[in-house]
Amino acid sequence: MKKANFLRKNLLLACGVVLSGVFFASCQKNSEGTTVPVSGLMAFNLAPDVANAGITLSGNSLTQAPLAYTNFTGGYLSVYTGNREAQSYDFSQNTSLATSSNLFEDGKFYSLFLVGANDTYRNIIVRDNFDSLSSTSGKAYIRYINAIPDSSQPQVSVVAGGNNIADGTARFGTVSEFMAVTPGSVDISVNNESNINLNRTITVEQSKAYTVLLLGLPGATDTTQQTKIRFIENGRLTE
Secondary structure (H helix, E strand, O other): OOEEOOEOOOOOOOOEEEEOOEEEEOEEEOOOOOEEEEEEEEEEEOOOOOOEEEEEEOOEEOOOOOEEOOOEOOOOEEEEOEEEEEEEEEOOOOEEEEEEEEEEOOOOEEEEEEEEEOOEEEEEEEEOOHHHOOOOOOOEEEEEEEOOOOOOOOEEEEEEOOEEEEEEEOOOOOEOOOEEEOOEEEEEEEEOOOOOEEEEEEEEOOOEEEEEEEEOOOOOOOHHHOOEEEEEEEEEEEO
């Protein structure tokens, strides 16, 4: 079965995954030696007016320190399975921003995106379905999230190897599926013919998966909050 390397190293007899130096064990043992099922969760703060966001799962902090705007957990963290309540909050003000719930399955990977602005926020939780991707296709994989809090539906274009991989509108909060692309340069553009007009070229590698982050507040004067395109590497696929 394909997993993410996230799966570069098979630790604990193929129960482990490594991503960006963070160890996610898809099977852990407690002090009694009983196997405890866990999931992998990566979390992002994509709310431009939340300088530092805290995230809890069932009342327990996901990270030791809050996530600054545009920051993420750096890898998949192990979390207990089951139906868990996720709450994001403004760390500086200690006020709740958004609450949601999700069913976390054993050995599966998930992403949580805190999005929104101006006192309207939400947690978007998606399953990162790496099992459906091929590590032997010679392709890289890319997806995007439109985290720009705007009522328009900008046109998002992804071009790789001379081919239009994606070209359609994406409302705020849209998370695309992972798309196979030719390794090398990938051109990404976002345009609503008004206050959003972004372009960026990134480089992707074979068998790796990436998430493109469409960020910021249209018309913002604060440079940290202006619209931009960023991306992160989720990990490398192996059999």
